[in-house]
Amino acid sequence: DGGITQSPKYLFRKEGQNVTLSCEQNLNHDAMYWYRQDPGQGLRLIYYSQIVNDFQKGDIAEGYSVSREKKESFPLTVTSAQKNPTAFYLCASNSGTGDNQPQHFGDGTRLSIL
């Protein structure tokens, strides 16, 4: 079955440490997205990529970085510059061919601070 795999499911970060969240898809989608979800809030866009080797900042990109070296993979690094990283992180993808294409989501990574 095609889908999106996020790992790990739970992650803990120490002070001053960078951590990387993995996102892999086998849906042959061109576009991939990273969202942050905080309790009682909707999803906020961190970064997105419409094609390999290209990505753009979303609404809350500060303290995060991404890469898109392969179509299937879109890892997110939470850097030490992100002072409030505790949240649920969701990766999504779609074909990117139009507004009528829904996004498909992974099961998320919950990041906490030690």
Add this chain to the structure above:
Amino acid sequence: GNSVTQMEGPVTLSEEAFLTINCTYTATGYPSLFWYVQYPGEGLQLLLKATKADDKGSNKGFEATYRKETTSFHLEKGSVQVSDSAVYFCALSRNNDMRFGAGTRLTVKP
């Protein structure tokens, strides 16, 4: 900019009750509209969608109609079950920019 506003929760209903979750949107032109559902500890799953005015999306007993005149996309179900307990998100996509509402938590009691 584009935005979605949905009714605040939480919503608590008894099994077999009628459900309505209100959603209104602000967007230029004609966005596509979606409802997603999120179960605890999981990502979002597409529930239904509508891509043009007066379209009705439906799935698993849930329905929503794209109302351009009232810029609304309210979610309805005639008879909810305990298994429908989840968080529901309304969303729009316009020019490949997807925006989500804050989510409405639904709890259905036996």
